[in-house]
Amino acid sequence: MADSDNRIVIVQTTVDDESKAYELARGAVEARLSAGAHVDARMTAFYWWEGAVQHEREYRVSFKTAEDRVEQLREWVHAQHPYEVPQWIVLPVTGTTEAYLAWAQTETRGGA
Known part of the structure; x- marks a missing residue:
């Protein structure tokens, strides 16, 4: 896994609407931008926005994708995304199996 064409990453965002989280997850997979996606159970997020600490119930969407598909x-x-400033976090994946890597690469390139 020496170059970016041979790596996968996990990309995460959050959204406060369950239907929108499902739409983002499914849509990214259908568009072949992500090999798979998870929508995590509802959680509470605390963050700074407009000069004050805010809190919101949100859903985290985690996309599994090839590094060269992140952009x-x-x-x-x-x-x-409905947010003005969506969360966008890219996490490296290490120690994956060659079979899983091959699956992710194939699925983000149209299944070829």
Whole structure:
């Protein structure tokens, strides 16, 4: 896994609407921008916004994608996302099996 064409990453965002979380997860997979996506159970987030600490019930969406697809995924998610400033976190994946890596690579390239 020496170059970015041979790595996968986990990309995360959050949204406060369960239906929108499902829409983002399914849409990214259908668009072949993500090999798979998880919508985590509802959680409470605390954060600074407009000079005050806010809190919101949110859903985390985690996308499994090829590293060279991250920018296309970001553009797509941000175009669909209801937040003014969406969370966007890219986490490296280490220690994955060759079979899982091959699956993720295939599914983010149209299944070819």
